[in-house]
Amino acid sequence: MFSDHAPRRLLAVVSTMGMLLLAGCADTRGGSIPYDKPLAAPDAPNFATLETNYKIAPMDKLGIKVFKMDDLSGDYDVDLAGNISLPLIGEIKAANLTTAQLDDELTQKLGAKYLEHPDVSVAIKASTAHVVTVDGAVKEGGSFPVGGPISLIQAVAMAKGTDEDANPRRVAVFRTIGGQRQAAAFDLTSIRRGQSPDPPIYPGDIIVVDGGSVKSKTKQILQAIPLLAIFGPL
Numbered sequence: 001m002f003s004d005h006a007p008r009r010l011l012a013v014v015s016t017m018g019m020l021l022l023a024g025c026a027d028t029r030g031g032s033i034p035y036d037k038p039l040a041a042p043d044a045p046n047f048a049t050l051e052t053n054y055k056i057a058p059m060d061k062l063g064i065k066v067f068k069m070d071d072l073s074g075d076y077d078v079d080l081a082g083n084i085s086l087p088l089i090g091e092i093k094a095a096n097l098t099t100a101q102l103d104d105e106l107t108q109k110l111g112a113k114y115l116e117h118p119d120v121s122v123a124i125k126a127s128t129a130h131v132v133t134v135d136g137a138v139k140e141g142g143s144f145p146v147g148g149p150i151s152l153i154q155a156v157a158m159a160k161g162t163d164e165d166a167n168p169r170r171v172a173v174f175r176t177i178g179g180q181r182q183a184a185a186f187d188l189t190s191i192r193r194g195q196s197p198d199p200p201i202y203p204g205d206i207i208v209v210d211g212g213s214v215k216s217k218t219k220q221i222l223q224a225i226p227l228l229a230i231f232g233p234l
């Protein structure tokens with residue numbers, strides 16, 4: 001017949017053995033990555049300046065100044081559809097225009113109804129050409145500088161991951177190829193499980209994670225893209 005102390009002693013022995021086994025596993029080397037191999041310095045990032053005929057892209061930030069009109073002057077973000085919205089004028093297409101062309105367009109529209117001989121200047125404050133932009137149902141969306149290709153998982157991680165309203169099975173990547181805006185959708189859940197490859201993401205790409213917090217206009221664009229579609233002109 002066992003005493004009351006026997007189960008306690010047995011539990012203590014089992015617990016001690018488990019701790020020793022875990023400690024041994026934690027101190028064991030493993031995996032296919034070689035240890036103690038010296039790493040060379042990373043490649044120097046290649047930062048290219050914008051060309052004089054650079055065309056405005058979605059998610060760029062523009063600085064617009066209208067002489068003696070502080071209410072119209074300021075920074076404007078180009079939305080995913082390529083538009084900006086200004087007081088008096090309203091929504092106007094900016095994507096695929098140079099700053100000079102947008103300057104002329106704004107001058108004409110302001111001069112037609114509201115101002116006499118308006119003096120307008122347009123500048124690029126931030127360009128998607130040097131960054132990866134992550135938007136939609138992520139915790140901290142924004143534009144992140146990158147020196148070269150990264151993976152989709154890495155790009156979403158820069159935005160602190162998807163939020164609680166996200167639909168990770170529909171993640172859109174927008175890219176300019178051959179002068180045309182193109183897009184593809186990816187299943188982030190399958191990628192995380194290793195069931196699908198993690199696609200490369202390049203400077204200038206725009207990533208939008210579908211979810212409840214996505215604006216209605218952007219959601220319409222996302223729903224028009226077939227899941228896991230190959231890149232093709234929009």
